[in-house]
Every structure is written in structure tokens, then in C-alpha cells.
């Protein structure tokens with residue numbers, strides 16, 4: 370008797386005749402519809418079998434219900450895996466959410482070269498083959514004062530390539546206070562090992578002197594490496610050797626000085642209250658032979674690793690076989706060139722570059738936006754309390770770790786759902802919304818919410834408020 374459960378389950382061909390599924394064949398490939406049917410039927414079979422084994426009652430859902438779960442499965446499978454989300458966390462360079470937001474000009478440039486062909490490696494004057502980085506090299510040199518420049522996939526790749534090309538098999542001296550780990554598995558000692566150079570540690574965690582470097586120099590030394598401790602600070606009884614002094618030592622001993630500045634600010638942010646962040650131009654000015662940094666941190670561009678340096682160093686780096694393995698594509702170059710061009714117009718830079726705009730957004734504007742958002746939420750979501758509160762945003766991406774940036778948030782609390790559950794539902798909305806949790810409240814930070822996204826947030830909260838919990 371119970372054995373008959375499985376026999377009730379309809380065949381794929383039978384379901385395919387259903388009028389609604391037939392109509393879906395207009396918008397989805399037949400193979401996808403069949404795959405979705407198979408998946409739904411397989412799940413039914415499993416639940417029937419489980420019921421059978423447990424000697425439980427089981428009945429086949431109505432055809433209408435089966436068809437609607439086929440449609441749901443089909444639509445879920447057709448939704449792109451990588452999609453836009455709303456970042457309401459207040460973390461401007463959120464690595465998990467894709468780091469920098471590109472400017473409209475960068476997006477236009479990227480989409481225009483994506484749609485067709487482009488002069489990636491061809492010189493338009495002569496028609497001859499050139500190198501792809503020429504589209505950004507002159508801009509980088511103009512902005513930073515460097516002699517030459519190139520770009521690779523990210524700063525981790527830039528570091529490996531520089532070490533390999535300039536110091537393979539030799540020694541590289543680093544202060545113990547600068548042996549950093551960056552999120553996502555970038556640990557300097559391991560990167561150095563993978564680059565085929567020998568790490569020579571000098572000094573202590575909190576104090577390193579020029580003397581320490583000097584005594585460690587041997588016949589085998591190739592590079593004095595200076596690393597910006599992007600994501601942490603040593604406070605108190607601490608001392609590190611300034612880049613300029615390393616440069617003097619390097620010159621005296623015929624060694625290269627490489628500076629990994631991490632976040633790669635192209636302009637000084639001190640007047641905006643962000644001290645402590647080295648700029649690429651200053652490192653070049655102080656005489657570093659090579660400077661590396663990310664393109665998707667404070668620069669506000671696409672993922673990339675910029676390498677600035679002397680003509681001789683950049684030529685050696687470009688010639689190394691690894692350079693080919695970590696080269697960037699046309700999409701990166703298009704977005705990077707457009708982003709760099711923003712830096713030529715200083716007057717509009719803090720408007721046109723989203724990272725710098727979000728970083729320096731004024732409290733009065735954030736407050737006004739927060740009040741409007743809280744009011745709109747209160748209007749449509751009766752189950753949800755929404756209040757404007759003072760809070761702090763962060764830069765993220767391992768930059769300016771101690772800097773708390775005053776901001777305004779809308780703090781949400783649901784009458785029935787926990788903060789955790791509310792934030793989960795926001796994340797499961799389309800588009801997904803990422804908020805910050807704090808003390809049983811869900812915080813929406815206006816600093817990282819993009820123009821026009823408030824409407825989507827209100828709509829999401831309306832739906833959540835109306836749904837049965």
C-alpha cells in the first residue's frame with residue numbers, strides 16, 4: 370500500500386504539457402525547464418521515500434503547486450550569481466562587497482570597450498604593436514611624478530612580481546614591525562617565500578632603527594623593503610625608519626628601496642582629517658625606486674596593482690615572464706584610465722570619485738538623508754521602528770584602521786523579529802541589502818548607500834513588515 374507513494378509522482382513529459390509551463394518555454398530554454406522539473410520531481414521523490422521509510426502519511430501536492438515550485442526553481446537558477454547589492458554597512462571599501470564603487474565615467478569607458486574592439490595594444494598613429502599599459506602610464510607619471518609605471522592584477526601580484534623581477538634568489542630586508550598580514554591570505558613572509566627571495570628580518574616588533582638595516586646588509590642583499598602597516602598601528606614605545614632615511618642608505622650601499630604603500634592615496638587626505646596615509650607622490654618624491662599599491666582602495670578604481678618606479682626598474686619588471694601571467698585586461702585598463710583622469714581635475718575630484726565622495730560626505734547631508742529615510746520607512750512599515758542615530762563609518766579594505774568617521778544611521782528594530790533575523794531578510798531581498806548589527810538593532814549607514822537606493826530599501830522593509838513572521 371505505502372509502496373504506491375512513488376507511483377503517484379508525475380512524469381516529466383506529463384508536466385511539460387501543463388499550460389503554464391508551456392508558456393514559460395517562451396522565455397526560458399527548454400533544457401532549463403526540463404532540468405527544473407527534474408529537480409522538483411526528484412525532491413518529491415525523496416520526500417515520498419522518506420515518508421515511506423518512516424511509515425508516515427504523504428500526499429502528492431496539487432499540480433498547481435508543483436508547477437509553481439518548478440517556476441520558482443527556474444527563476445532562481447536564471448538569476449545571476451554575482452549581482453548588485455546595497456551596501457548599508459558604512460564600510461566604504463568593503464572587500465566582501467567588491468571594494469571601490471566606480472565613477473560613471475569609468476563605467477562608461479569600461480562598457481564602451483567591452484561592447485567592441487579597442488586599441489589595446491595598437492598605436493593609432495603608426496598602426497604598430499605597442500604595450501597595453503601605455504594607456505595609463507603617462508597619467509600615473511603625471512599624477513605622481515614617477516618616471517615609469519605599470520599595472521597588474523592586484524597589489525599582491527605587484528609585490529610578487531617586483532620581488533621576483535628585482536631580487537630573485539637574493540635577500541630582502543624588512544623591519545619586524547612591518548611583516549604584515551592583509552585579509553584574504555596575504556602574509557608578507559609567505560609572499561616573499563613564494564617570490565623566491567630570502568626574507569631578512571630586522572629590529573623588533575615595536576622599534577627598528579636605521580642601524581638594524583645597515584648591519585643586516587650583505588653581498589646577498591638586493592632590496593630594502595618598506596611596507597605601510599595599512600591595517601594596524603603600533604602605538605606607544607615605537608619607532609620605525611622613515612622612507613627617506615632608507616633611501617639614503619640604499620643609495621650609499623647600491624640597493625633598491627621598494628615601498629608598498631598599500632591603499633595608494635594619490636592625494637593628501639590630511640586636510641580632510643585622515644592623517645597617516647602615505648601618498649604615492651610623496652614616496653616617489655622621497656626617492657623610492659619602486660612604489661606599489663592597490664587600484665581599488667583609496668584610488669577608487671577597478672581591482673589592480675599599480676607599480677611606479679624608475680625607467681630601469683619598470684623595464685626589468687615588464688620583461689619578467691611573471692608579468693605576462695598577472696597582466697590586466699582591457700576592462701581594467703579602461704576603468705583605470707577613466708578613474709585616473711578624474712585626478713587631473715582637482716576641483717571636481719571629490720564629487721566625481723565615489724570613494725572620495727563617500728569618505729568626505731558632510732554630516733548635514735547624511736543627517737538629512739537619514740531623516741528622510743527613517744520617515745519613509747515609518748510610513749510603510751508599521752512593524753518596524755526606524756530612528757536616526759549618531760554612529761561611525763569606516764574606510765575598510767585594510768585602510769585607516771583606527772579612523773572612525775562620524776556618520777548618521779537609521780537604526781531599525783522589528784516588533785517581532787530579532788535584529789539577526791531582520792538583517793537576514795534584508796540580505797535575502799532582491800537586491801540584497803547588507804546592514805550593520807549593533808545591540809539588537811540593524812543599522813543602515815547613509816554614507817555607503819548610493820543615490821536612489823533608499824527607495825529600494827523602503828520597499829524591502831515594506832515587504833518584510835507585511836510578511837508573516
Ligand SMILES: *Cc1c(COP(=O)(O)O)cnc(C)c1O
Nearest residue numbers: 523524525551597599631632663
Ligand atoms: C591591501 C594591501 C595589499 C594587498 O593588496 P591587494 O590589491 O588586495 O592585493 C598589500 N599590501 C598592503 C600594505 C595593503 O594595504
